[in-house]
Amino acid sequence: MSHEQHLELIQTLHECMTACNHCYDACLKEEDTKMMAECIRLDRECADICNYLEQALSRNTPFVSELAAVCAKICEACGNECKKHDHDHCQKCAEACFKCAEACKSVA
Known part of the structure; x- marks a missing residue:
């Protein structure tokens, strides 16, 4: 498949990366960051792999x-963690994830 055939996936990856980066930043500003630690960690992992796959495609x-x-x-994994939290940024991130x-499964 060529780059053009992956344009929709590239867009979806970019949206997910952006949502994860926003969630990551917002989680760091929450009062109880210890409770958000796994969410923060997975936001980073997810944003990084989405960014990498976007570039690779x-x-x-x-x-x-x-x-x-x-x-x-x-x-x-990131979506499952984010959906545990009631914050708007976590819910939006879970949806994007x-x-x-x-x-990704459709091309895997």
Whole structure:
């Protein structure tokens, strides 16, 4: 598949990365950051893998399915953690993560 065929996935990855970075930043400002530690950690992991896969797709990586499978797993883990928290940023992040996980699974 060429870069053009992955444009929708690239967009979804970018949206997920942005949501995770926003959630990460907002979680650091919460009163009880200890309670948010796992959410913060997974936001970082997820943003990083989404960013990496977005770049890899744009350079036509031969490892699309392998990277997408890892990305889907991390996005699901982040989404599951975020949905445990009532904060608006966590709920929006969970939504973006689950959407991204599904998009990644479709090419994995």
